[in-house]
Amino acid sequence: MADVKLMIAGRPYDVHCADGEEAQLLQLAAVVDEKARGIQGGTEVRQLLFAALMLADDAQEARGKADKAEPQSDSLRAAVALAESREAAARDELRAAVTREQAALKELEALRSAPAAASAKPAHDRALLQIADRIEALATKVEQIS
Amino acid sequence: MELDLDESSLAIGRIERALSRIEKALANPPKQPPSASAAPAADQSALRAEVAAVIGELDRLIAEADRG
Structure with a gap:
């Protein structure tokens, strides 16, 4: 626990606070002191009363501003969320496009390696033509025999 | 119009x-x-x-075609 001596409206006050909070307490006391000194005339109690009222007014005003700012931050959060979801959608789309491209490349590679299979067709054609030759020769022989 | 029959059709x-x-x-x-x-x-x-040889050859071709 730390002991701090405050000076507000010309009167000293001895106050205890947690260790490490001395500077903050001195700063707050300076704010109160400034308000109290701003009020001319009247008793010390009256000065402190007005200082407290003015600080309460400041606090209320600040709260009002924060409340007004809330919708803006809401819309900002919504905009950020929208942008994030759009970015995620764009990433998904890109990933899908990459996947499609990879599939197309694989298909192309398969087609390029296919000529071995495709080359079987001319071989079949040649075999069919040879069979046609042989059956035609057979037909000629059968016609001669008949 | 130009028609083109492949060798196998012929x-x-x-x-x-x-x-x-x-x-x-x-x-x-x-x-x-x-x-x-x-x-x-x-x-x-x-x-x-x-005849047997031709039939055998045809069977072989048909089997190959079925295998793709």
């Missing part, structure tokens, strides 16, 4: 026509008496062997 057409000729020849009665027209046994045997 070959199949030729095979169909040759088979039709064989069918027709077998359906027709012999032109001469059997004794004069009968082919020698060796020719008959060679003919049968050729």
Whole structure:
């Protein structure tokens, strides 16, 4: 626990606070002191009363501003969320496009390696033509025999 | 208009026509008496062997085509 001596409206006050909070307490006391000194005339109690009222007014005003700012931050959060979801959608789309491209490349590679299979067709054609030759020769022989 | 038949279609057409000729020849009665027209046994045997060989070749081609 730390002991701090405050000076507000010309009167000293001895106050205890947690260790490490001395500077903050001195700063707050300076704010109160400034308000109290701003009020001319009247008793010390009256000065402190007005200082407290003015600080309460400041606090209320600040709260009002924060409340007004809330919708803006809401819309900002919504905009950020929208942008994030759009970015995620764009990433998904890109990933899908990459996947499609990879599939197309694989298909192309398969087609390029296919000529071995495709080359079987001319071989079949040649075999069919040879069979046609042989059956035609057979037909000629059968016609001669008949 | 330009039509293009591939070699396999042409070959199949030729095979169909040759088979039709064989069918027709077998359906027709012999032109001469059997004794004069009968082919020698060796020719008959060679003919049968050729028919069997052609059928075997066709079976092989069909099996290959089925395998793709």
